[in-house]
Amino acid sequence: MTNSSDYKRVFNHFDRDGNGMISPSELQHCVGLIWNKEILLEEVEVVVESSNGNNGNLGFEDFVGLMESAKEEEKFEDLRKAFRMYEMDGTDCITPKSLNRMLNRLGESRSVDECVGMINRFDLNGDGVLNFDEFKQMML
Secondary structure, three states: OOOHHHHHHHHHHHOOOOOOOEOHHHHHHHHHHHHOOOOOHHHHHHHHHHOOOEOOEEOHHHHHHHHHHHHHHHHHHHHHHHHHHHOOOOOOOEOHHHHHHHHHHOOOOOOHHHHHHHHHOOOOOOOOOEOHHHHHHHHO
């Protein structure tokens, strides 16, 4: 979902009373149905408040911002999972050896020296490994 009409359609669905605002209880109800679990009203109120809610409610622009933030968080988590796949040594970084092992598992046969070169292209602090921030920069 990326265009405004998609967001507007979902917003209107969440806005059950049609007043042009999503209240915490409306958000709680719809998110609970989507996730198929009960969500505390207090949790939803915190989300609405942190999204610059108008008088404790979400306007359309607030809703779009909340949805975009959720998408960014999902991307971040996906990157974190991908990083963990390459970081196999428990060092919280991608080493030439761990990169070599993962590439071999993926059918990309590379030497450790080639992996050193690959890492050096994105190694911003020059320590010979990729930390998560460097990996994130490389992927974006």
